[in-house]
Amino acid sequence: MKIRAYAKVNLALDVVRKREDGYHDLEMIMAPITLHDLIYIEKIDHGIQITANTNRMPTDQRNIMYKVAQLLIERYQIPYGVKIHIYKHIPTQAGLAGGSGDGAAVLKAMNQIFQLNLSLETLADIGKEVGADIPFCIYEKTALVKGIGEKLEFISKDFHCYVLLVKPKKGVSTKKSFGMLDLKNAEHPPIMDMKEAIENNDYQGVVKCLGNTLEEPSLKIVPDILKIKEEMKELGFDGALMSGSGSCVFGLTQDQELLEKGYQFFLNRYAFVRKTEILNKDSLKL
Template structure:
């Protein structure tokens, strides 16, 4: 069977505090986008096999798809094997949840292939055991996300917006971004203001509340992030922000003309440049 694994951007990300267990308490506005990996998954006699068009993605036990497949096979006593082929379009170390999106898609596919009849809640609970962003990727719905990424409060209002993604070649390790963050000096902003803006269809409120606590430490590692942001604003985009821990930067606009202008300007200049848009529920395709 074929399934799409949709990427996400963080319209807002606040690192609230470091917890005693070493994890960071977060508050985020996460939005799915139409950029996706394409995954083909079939039943085989035994084992777990992963192949990909990507030469840098691990296809063994390190892969998040492998981990969720192992977990589900054990949990639901699945005797047969699983073969996965993934066409990667979402870049790695970008802050776009490419790995988590793939993991969520495999959970959904196994649920269908083996007629497990799991609810989204049950699939999200399984995903949480493997990766903090997987529960969001199960639902693929605009949400205020808190905790370590497992608490989801959905925003039912659709948000129509065109998005340009630009990623420099150098990625950012999520672990390094968090470890180099000085919370006493970090910028914090109320993500509920962004949620309110979306709910009230107030585009300017969304633009005004774009913020990411991890941006400063990531810019120190990859200075091009700041350069890309500045160039996006000069072109005419309404707002620009690094997604997640980076290094991908996104810019928002309502204008096809600005989107195309930005795409032409950045294409060939940076490692990854892609036109996309916020994914709303009426656009979902498995």
């Protein structure tokens, strides 16, 4: 069976507070994008086997796909194993939910292969035991996301926009970014205004509300993030922001020629450069 695992960007990310359990309460507007990993998965007699087109990710128990497969096999007493091969296109330590997307895709694929007939809601509940972004990746819909990522309120309106992704060579550890965060002096973007702008198909409103509390600490770890943002704005992109905890930066435009111009400008300057767009219902037909 073949399945796509879509990446995401955070159009707005607010770290609201630190909780007693050490986690942070977040409010975010997350949008899936058309960039995806391609996963082939099949039933085998026993065990979990993972292979990849890259040696940059572990293929053992540390891999998020291994963790969700093992969890599903144990919880539903599946008397078989799975063989997984992944063509990895989403970079790691980028803030694009590459790992979570893969985990969500494996859960959905195994649900079909083993005819478990689990709802998306149940799959999301299982997924959040392994990764906070997995519930969002199960649904692949633009959403207001709260808590540590488990509370989802979907935004039903499609939002059309071209997205240029540029990631410097160095990534950012999510744990390190949160650890360096100064919440008292941090930026808190207007999350509900962003939600309203998308619902009203107000592109300029979306651009105006772009913001990410984690950008400042991540900039200290990878200064190239700021340089990429500045270069995108100089080229004419309407807005530029770091996604998640970084280090990938995305630029927004409704001009396809500018998207191509930006792609050519950044292509040999940084480690990862991709043209993509916000994933909507009509995108899934591609």
